[in-house]
Amino acid sequence: MxxxxxxxxxxxxxxxxxxxxxxxxxxxxxxxxxxxxxxxxxxxLYNPVILKRFTLAWDAEKQMQYAENFYDELSQYLGVQTTKSLSVFRKFNNPQEQNKWFSRTDNPQLKKYLAPTLTNSLSLGITSEFKFGEVKLTGKVLxxxxxxxxxxxxxxxxxxxxxxxxxxxxxxxxxxxxxxxxxxxxxxxxxxxxxxxxxxxxxxxLVGNKGSYLIVESQELDLQVAVKSYYFIIPLGANKYKFGATYGHRFKENHDVLAKKELVERLNDLINVPYTILDFIVGVRPTVVxxxxxxxxxxxxxxxxxxxxxxxxxxxxxxxxxxxxxxxxxxxxxxxxxxxxxxxx
Ligand SMILES: Cc1cc2nc3c(=O)[nH]c(=O)nc-3n(C[C@H](O)[C@H](O)[C@H](O)COP(=O)(O)OP(=O)(O)OC[C@H]3O[C@@H](n4cnc5c(N)ncnc54)[C@H](O)[C@@H]3O)c2cc1C
Incomplete structure (x- = not known):
C-alpha cells in the first residue's frame, strides 16, 4: 500500500x-x-481559564476560536457529535479568592469568560460559604x-x-x-x-506526568455542571462522576496508592452525600519543560x-x-x- x-x-x-x-x-x-x-x-474539558490564578491559559483565545471550527468540521466529517457544552464553576474557599475573581471580571481579555455575579448553590451535595463563580463558553470534547x-x-x-x-x-x-x-x-x-x-x-x-481520576456514582449528588475546588468533579451522566485529576510529580513513588488516597480525602471534603467508588483510572500527560x-x-x-x-x-x-x-x-x-x-x- x-x-x-x-x-x-x-x-x-x-x-x-x-x-x-x-x-x-x-x-x-x-x-x-x-x-x-x-x-x-x-x-x-475545554476551559481557557487557569482556575488557580484566574488568568487565561497560553494562547487560549486563539486556540478556542480555532478549535470550535475544527471540531465542527470533524463532526460533519465523521457524522458524530464531537463537543458538548458543559458549564464549569470555581468553588471559592475564602473572600480573597472572591475578590480576585471580581477584579479579573474587569480584565478585557477575561471578562467574556468570567461571570460577574456569583452563584449560591449548584447541588444540595456541594455547598460553599463563599459561593461559586462561573466560567463561560466551556465544554467537553467527546x-x-x-x-x-x-x-x-x-x-x-x-x-x-x-x-x-x-x-x-x-x-x-x-x-x-x-x-x-x-x-x-x-x-x-x-x-x-x-x-x-x-x-x-x-x-x-518530554516528561510523563501521571494523572488519575476516581469514577464515582451518587444518586443524591444531582450535579449537572463541572465544579473545580481542589480537583474537578465532572458529571458523566446516569449519576456517575469523574473526580480529579491528580498531578504525578506530587506523589513520586507509589503514585497510584497515594493519589487514590488523596482523591478520596478531597472528595469527602467536597461533597456531603453518599457515593460509591466504581473505578480509579490513570493516564500519563506528555508535558514539556x-x-x-x-x-x-x-x-x-x-x-x-x-x-x-x-x-x-x-x-x-x-x-x-x-x-x-x-x-x-x-x-x-x-x-x-x-x-x-x-x-x-
Ligand atoms: C488524568 C488526565 C486528565 C486530563 N484532562 C484533560 C482535560 O480535561 N482536557 C484537556 O484538554 N486535556 C486533558 N488532559 C491532557 C490530555 O489528555 C493530553 O494532552 C493528550 O491526551 C495527549 O494526547 P496525545 O495524543 O499526545 O497522547 P495519547 O493520548 O497518550 O496518545 C498516544 C497514542 O500513541 C500510541 N502509541 C505510543 N507509542 C506507540 C508505539 N510505539 N506504537 C503504537 N502506538 C503507540 C498510544 O497507544 C496512544 O494511543 C488530561 C490528561 C490526563 C492524564
Whole structure:
C-alpha cells in the first residue's frame, strides 16, 4: 500500500494530525498500539481559564476560536457529535479568592469568560460559604466517540493498524519511508509520553506526568455542571462522576496508592452525600519543560516528524498545533518558534 503519511499514535495529537491531512486530500495510515491513551483517560474539558490564578491559559483565545471550527468540521466529517457544552464553576474557599475573581471580571481579555455575579448553590451535595463563580463558553470534547468513529472509517479502507510500532521494521531512505509493506513519503510520530522510547526523538525534553481520576456514582449528588475546588468533579451522566485529576510529580513513588488516597480525602471534603467508588483510572500527560508543544522535523532524517507535548490541555491545543504542523508538511511554512523542536537545538 502507498499513502502520503504514516502516523504513529492515535490519541488527540495523531487524530488531529490525520484530520488536518485528510481535509487537504492527503491519505494517511495509522499505527496505534493498545497502551492506554491519555486522551481517553482525560475528561476532555475545554476551559481557557487557569482556575488557580484566574488568568487565561497560553494562547487560549486563539486556540478556542480555532478549535470550535475544527471540531465542527470533524463532526460533519465523521457524522458524530464531537463537543458538548458543559458549564464549569470555581468553588471559592475564602473572600480573597472572591475578590480576585471580581477584579479579573474587569480584565478585557477575561471578562467574556468570567461571570460577574456569583452563584449560591449548584447541588444540595456541594455547598460553599463563599459561593461559586462561573466560567463561560466551556465544554467537553467527546473524545471516545470521535476515536471510535474515526477508527471505524480508517479500518474500512485498511488504514488503521492496531499494533505496537516496531522500529526494526522501519526502513527510511532519502525519499521514502517503508513500514511493514506500507510506503509513504513521511512518517509523523504522535506517541504521547511513549515518545521517550522512540530512538529518533527521545532526546527531546518530554516528561510523563501521571494523572488519575476516581469514577464515582451518587444518586443524591444531582450535579449537572463541572465544579473545580481542589480537583474537578465532572458529571458523566446516569449519576456517575469523574473526580480529579491528580498531578504525578506530587506523589513520586507509589503514585497510584497515594493519589487514590488523596482523591478520596478531597472528595469527602467536597461533597456531603453518599457515593460509591466504581473505578480509579490513570493516564500519563506528555508535558514539556517550557509547557509548549513539540512540533517539527528530525534534524537528520527529513522524512520524520514529531507532534507531541500536548501537556494538560490537549483538546484545545491539538487542533492549532496540528494546523501548524500541516502547514509545515504541505507548504513548508515555518512553525511558530515557541512550538518548534528547533528551540532545543
Ligand atoms: C488524568 C488526565 C486528565 C486530563 N484532562 C484533560 C482535560 O480535561 N482536557 C484537556 O484538554 N486535556 C486533558 N488532559 C491532557 C490530555 O489528555 C493530553 O494532552 C493528550 O491526551 C495527549 O494526547 P496525545 O495524543 O499526545 O497522547 P495519547 O493520548 O497518550 O496518545 C498516544 C497514542 O500513541 C500510541 N502509541 C505510543 N507509542 C506507540 C508505539 N510505539 N506504537 C503504537 N502506538 C503507540 C498510544 O497507544 C496512544 O494511543 C488530561 C490528561 C490526563 C492524564
Amino acid at each position: 502507498e499513502v502520503d503519511y504514516i502516523i504513529v499514535g492515535f490519541g488527540i495529537a495523531g487524530m488531529s494530525m490525520a484530520f488536518q491531512l485528510e481535509k487537504e486530500g492527503k491519505s494517511v495510515f495509522i499505527v496505534d498500539g493498545n497502551e492506554t491513551k491519555a486522551s481517553i483517560v482525560a475528561a476532555g 473524545i471516545s466517540d470521535i476515536f471510535n468513529a474515526y477508527k471505524k472509517l480508517l479500518e474500512k479502507s485498511n488504514r488503521f493498524l492496531n499494533e505496537e510500532f516496531d522500529f526494526d521494521q522501519l526502513d527510511v531512505s532519502n525519499s521514502a519511508v517503508n513500514y511493514n509493506g506500507v510506503k509513504s513519503k513521511n512518517i509523523i510520530f504522535c506517541e504521547g509520553y511513549k515518545m521517550l522510547q522512540n530512538p529518533y526523538f527521545n532526546e527531546l525534553p 517550557d509547557r509548549r508543544p513539540l512540533l517539527g522535523q528530525h534534524k537528520q532524517f527529513k522524512q520524520m516528524y514529531v507532534m507531541n507535548g500536548m501537556g494538560t490541555r490537549g483538546v484545545l491545543l491539538a487542533p492549532t498545533a496540528s494546523f501548524h504542523q500541516k502547514e509545515l508538511l504541505l507548504h513548508n511554512n515555518d512553525l511558530p518558534a515557541e512550538m518548534d523542536i528547533k528551540r532545543f537545538g
